[in-house]
Amino acid sequence: MSKVMSPYVNRDLSWIEFNRRVLEEAQDISTPLLERAKFLAIVSSNLDEFMSVRMAGIQDQLKAGYTKIDFTGYTPQGLWKRLIKRTGQMVSEQYRTYREVMRGLSKEGLHIRDMDDLNTSQMAAMDHYFRTIVFPVLTPMAVDQSRPFPLLHTKELYLAIVLQDPEEKEESDPYFAIVQVPSILPRCVPVPMHGNSKKQEFVLLEDLIQAFIQTLFSGYALIAVHPFRLTRNADLTLNEEGAEDLLEEIEKELRRRRWGIPVRLEIEEGFHPYALDLLREELEIEDHVIEISGPLDLSFLMRFASTLQGRDNLRYPRLEPVYPPELEEHELLFDTIRERDVLMHHPYESFEPLTEFVQQAAEDSEVLAIKMTLYRVSGQSELVQALAAAAEAGKQVTVVVELKARFDEERNIAWARQLEKAGCHVVYGLVGLKTHAKILLVVRREQDQLRRYVHVGTGNYNDSTAKAYTDIGLFTSHPVIGADASALFNEVTGYSSPYEWQAFGVAPSDLMEKLFRLIDREREHAENGRGGYIAAKMNSLSNQEMIDKLYEASRSGVRIDLIVRGVCCLRPGVPGLSENIRVLSIVDRFLEHSRLLYVHNAGEQEVYLSSADWMTRNLTRRIELMCPVFDPGLRDSLISIIQLQLSDNAKARELKSSGSYERVLPAEGEKSRRSQFMAENIPSWKHMRAEAAPSRS
Numbered sequence: 001m002s003k004v005m006s007p008y009v010n011r012d013l014s015w016i017e018f019n020r021r022v023l024e025e026a027q028d029i030s031t032p033l034l035e036r037a038k039f040l041a042i043v044s045s046n047l048d049e050f051m052s053v054r055m056a057g058i059q060d061q062l063k064a065g066y067t068k069i070d071f072t073g074y075t076p077q078g079l080w081k082r083l084i085k086r087t088g089q090m091v092s093e094q095y096r097t098y099r100e101v102m103r104g105l106s107k108e109g110l111h112i113r114d115m116d117d118l119n120t121s122q123m124a125a126m127d128h129y130f131r132t133i134v135f136p137v138l139t140p141m142a143v144d145q146s147r148p149f150p151l152l153h154t155k156e157l158y159l160a161i162v163l164q165d166p167e168e169k170e171e172s173d174p175y176f177a178i179v180q181v182p183s184i185l186p187r188c189v190p191v192p193m194h195g196n197s198k199k200q201e202f203v204l205l206e207d208l209i210q211a212f213i214q215t216l217f218s219g220y221a222l223i224a225v226h227p228f229r230l231t232r233n234a235d236l237t238l239n240e241e242g243a244e245d246l247l248e249e250i251e252k253e254l255r256r257r258r259w260g261i262p263v264r265l266e267i268e269e270g271f272h273p274y275a276l277d278l279l280r281e282e283l284e285i286e287d288h289v290i291e292i293s294g295p296l297d298l299s300f301l302m303r304f305a306s307t308l309q310g311r312d313n314l315r316y317p318r319l320e321p322v323y324p325p326e327l328e329e330h331e332l333l334f335d336t337i338r339e340r341d342v343l344m345h346h347p348y349e350s351f352e353p354l355t356e357f358v359q360q361a362a363e364d365s366e367v368l369a370i371k372m373t374l375y376r377v378s379g380q381s382e383l384v385q386a387l388a389a390a391a392e393a394g395k396q397v398t399v400v401v402e403l404k405a406r407f408d409e410e411r412n413i414a415w416a417r418q419l420e421k422a423g424c425h426v427v428y429g430l431v432g433l434k435t436h437a438k439i440l441l442v443v444r445r446e447q448d449q450l451r452r453y454v455h456v457g458t459g460n461y462n463d464s465t466a467k468a469y470t471d472i473g474l475f476t477s478h479p480v481i482g483a484d485a486s487a488l489f490n491e492v493t494g495y496s497s498p499y500e501w502q503a504f505g506v507a508p509s510d511l512m513e514k515l516f517r518l519i520d521r522e523r524e525h526a527e528n529g530r531g532g533y534i535a536a537k538m539n540s541l542s543n544q545e546m547i548d549k550l551y552e553a554s555r556s557g558v559r560i561d562l563i564v565r566g567v568c569c570l571r572p573g574v575p576g577l578s579e580n581i582r583v584l585s586i587v588d589r590f591l592e593h594s595r596l597l598y599v600h601n602a603g604e605q606e607v608y609l610s611s612a613d614w615m616t617r618n619l620t621r622r623i624e625l626m627c628p629v630f631d632p633g634l635r636d637s638l639i640s641i642i643q644l645q646l647s648d649n650a651k652a653r654e655l656k657s658s659g660s661y662e663r664v665l666p667a668e669g670e671k672s673r674r675s676q677f678m679a680e681n682i683p684s685w686k687h688m689r690a691e692a693a694p695s696r697s
Contacts, residue, residue: 007551007577008569009659010072011542012054012079016086017661018566019046021587021653023090026097033104034305034314035589040101041302043094047087048155048231048299051264055083055288056233059263071544072569084288095294108314109199113191115211118203125192126203130212134185138209140216142177149282150178154232154260157181157206157297160275161213163220174223176278179216181206181227187300200308204295224272229296230283232260269293316589321350321467333357333475334364334444337453341631342475345641346459347590351466354440354455354473355382361442362390368450369396369443371489373435376460377415383461384415388422397424400492402435427493433508435492436618437625438611441485452482456627458594458609469593470676472609472638478503478630492623505626507612512546512619514626518599518606519549523556525602532558533600535642539593540567540613554580563645564655565592567615573657583655584664586648588676597626598642607635650674 025031026039061076069075074082102112118126140161141150152158163175182205189208191201210225262283267276269291280286305315312318324344330336333356344353359382361367370390377384391397401416420426438457443450459471476482484504491499498509505514519534526532532553541547541562547570554560560581562570572581586592595610612624629635645652650672653661666672 005571005657006073007571007574008072008544008547009571010070010074010079011567011569012050012058012083013086013659014542014567014569015050015054016083016090017659018585018587019043019050020090021585021661022046023094023097025587026094026101032314032316033101033108034308034311035316036097036101037105037301037305040094040098041299041305043090044298045302047090049234050087051231052154052234052260055080056235056261056263058083059233059261088290091290091292094298095292098294098298105314108311110308110311111199111201112188113201113203115203115207118191121194122191122201126189126208127212129189130208131215134182134205134209135212135215137182137185138179138216140177140179142175143278144175151259152178152230152283153180154230154234155297156183157227157229159206159209159213160224160226160228160272160279161217162223162225162272162275163217164223166219166221174274175220176275177217179209179213181209186303188304202304204300206295224275226268226271226275227296228268228271228279229266230262231264231266232262234260263288265289266296267291268296319347321347321352323350324353327353327475332364333360334442334453337475338451338477341478341629341634343629343634343637344473344475346466346471346473347468351463353475354461355386355463357442357453357455357475358383358386358390358440361444362386362393362395364444366445367395367442368445369398369441371398371400371441371443371485371493372461373400373402373437373439373492374415374461375402375436375438376462376465381415381461381463383463384419387424388419391419391423398427398489398493399424400427400435400489402428425493432621434617434622436611436622437488437506439485439488439625441482441489443486451477452479452485453477454481454485456481456485456609456625458596458611465593469591472594472596472641474609474627474629474634476630481627481630488625503628505608505610507618507622507624508620511612511624511626512543515546515597515614516549518597519553519558521601522558522599523553525600526553526557530602531600532556533560534558535561535563535596535598535639535646536614537563537592537594537596537642537645538613539565539595540615542567542569543614543616543619544569546614546619550581551577554578561642561646563592563642568655571657571659572655578657584646584648584652585655585661586645586652586675588651588674590676592645596638596642598639605635605639607638609638644673644678645675647673648675651676 022039023043026036026043058076058080062080066076143149159179159181161177161179163177165175185205187205188202189205191203193199193201206227213225214222262285265279265283265285265288267289324342326342327333327336333353336342358370361370370387372387387397387399399419416426438460440455442453444453455473455475457471457473459465459469480502484501487499488504488506501510505511522532522534541564550560550570558580562581562583563586564583565585568583570581570583572578572583595612597608597610599606607629608626609629610626612618612626618624629638649664649666651674652664654664655661
């Protein structure tokens with residue numbers, strides 16, 4: 001008897017499907033070769049985070065003896081087994097693709113060589129590089145009775161060395177040592193070429209160390225050398241209420257993260273059994289050892305493909321972000337924003353106006369206060385420097401820094417300290433809640449009154465990711481939005497009674513309730529013969545209550561289009577449940593990151609941009625923000641962006657009721673529509689609606 005299909009797709013299995021779509025981009029022969037290499041790197045980085053967070057969480061449940069079935073029908077035991085099988089299949093497929101990409105690069109004169117393939121002069125050059133650059137950094141760590149097993153850092157590459165003392169009998173136990181492959185050095189080492197050769201050759205750092213490893217263990221016979229890599233549980237466990245200083249508490253937890261429980265061990269194919277047994281015993285890891293046929297940790301391909309000189313023919317055409325023409329109308333951005341709302345669409349439009357906005361606010365004698373949230377910031381952020389300059393100039397500068405932004409904690413701690421030194425008032429958010437809202441407020445004195453200027457965004461205030469992620473930002477001086485912005489900062493930074501939001505939807509207080517009201521209104525329109533239509537774009541959809549609300553609307557006849565890049569636990573196309581729901585995922589050159597909501601409202605259309613995905617954590621455990629777009633022209637422009645993506649038949653995949661995804665292909669005689677490239681090539685994205693497909697509503 002077949003198992004009854006759950007009305008929900010499991011979150012972690014859905015994530016596997018997402019990473020498979022990323023892998024498909026690496027497998028697509030129409031993708032330029034170096035871009036294919038980058039997608040392989042992204043697959044590896046995604047898997048690392050999945051292992052250290054999601055798999056680690058399931059492992060904790062197993063150790064605690066937790067057996068409860070989740071809302072998608074899985075126990076931790078059943079899910080663990082299925083995920084190990086699925087991720088193992090993905091890794092095998094990833095490395096088959098790696099070999100294919102390497103063959104393609106070889107035809108273009110780019111080679112990652114084995115040390116045995118080098119000629120005499122090249123080997124001499126590598127010997128010199130090893131002795132002068134690599135050898136001084138290496139530290140051999142022997143493991144014996146007097147020297148305990150060393151701390152192995154998560155996601156670092158190591159060499160396991162098995163040795164024999166020639167003076168001892170062969171049947172005696174071998175010696176064991178570990179050498180860390182230094183991550184401070186480039187993983188790909190250039191090999192010198194003769195003459196005017198256009199070829200570029202490299203060797204991997206671990207292969208180079210392995211070739212000269214004997215220099216570290218003179219007097220011992222080498223039996224085996226193999227690379228391995230460990231992934232540990234990376235989730236922070238914080239007692240925020242008991243922490244006198246959250247910054248110090250997070251610093252302690254970051255140090256403890258190094259000792260996180262092992263989740264996964266990756267080893268080279270043919271790993272020596274003595275070394276493997278020892279690692280398994282010391283790390284207490286049994287069933288999650290992955291044997292890999294190829295270099296461990298393909299994330300090195302991102303740096304390799306990005307820093308390689310020339311070779312533009314193997315990359316996507318360069319995109320030069322456009323400076324929004326509306327913001328060039330006046331010297332001061334305040335003058336433009338006072339007259340009209342302005343939308344920015346990254347990466348097609350530049351991030352530069354945001355930096356300029358804060359810089360102008362810092363220098364403007366009429367500006368009294370600047371308030372801003374920071375979640376993930378780039379390494380050399382001009383925004384942070386502008387905030388510091390504003391504080392030093394005597395402005396009231398308040399910055400809400402989210403210290404718990406996963407894997408960016410250390411960077412954010414450094415920024416928080418720098419801002420405090422400059423005189424900014426730094427706040428770390430509310431206990432138990434991450435501050436994920438993206439908002440910037442500037443208070444300016446104008447003709448004996450105060451005016452508020454606001455920027456609300458779907459993405460982080462990060463100039464680096466703004467070149468690779470698609471995001472929407474809104475500049476406005478609308479008084480209602482300004483009043484809500486002030487109230488939001490008052491709630492985060494001080495004590496404030498619950499506020500009746502005029503425009504915003506704010507999590508965790510009322511965002512879910514507001515979304516439910518909007519969905520219910522469309523349901524009522526549909527039930528009363530006025531039609532009902534919802535289109536929403538987000539990164540993930542996994543909250544059960546939200547999914548049930550969408551199912552309810554679908555059953556009432558509301559047509560629903562969802563563009564969900566990653567995890568989607570909703571199962572579309574199920575008769576009697578979700579036959580009116582369509583789910584697309586677009587994976588392409590840029591990471592789709594913007595969150596948008598469009599409700600038809602019987603012709604009185606409404607559009608919102610948001611920082612929140614429709615996940616339980618975003619709706620109940622984070623400070624999130626959803627903001628309406630009041631300007632009719634800008635509203636139409638955002639509807640056009642949604643319609644353009646819904647018409648994509650080049651990089652869109654449609655989620656089927658089975659939980660699998662199928663590519664959306666052009667119908668016979670239909671033109672190919674690649675939404676990202678169309679957005680890039682249209683001179684002004686704000687006039688995209690002329691190019692967009694008609695609304696499904």
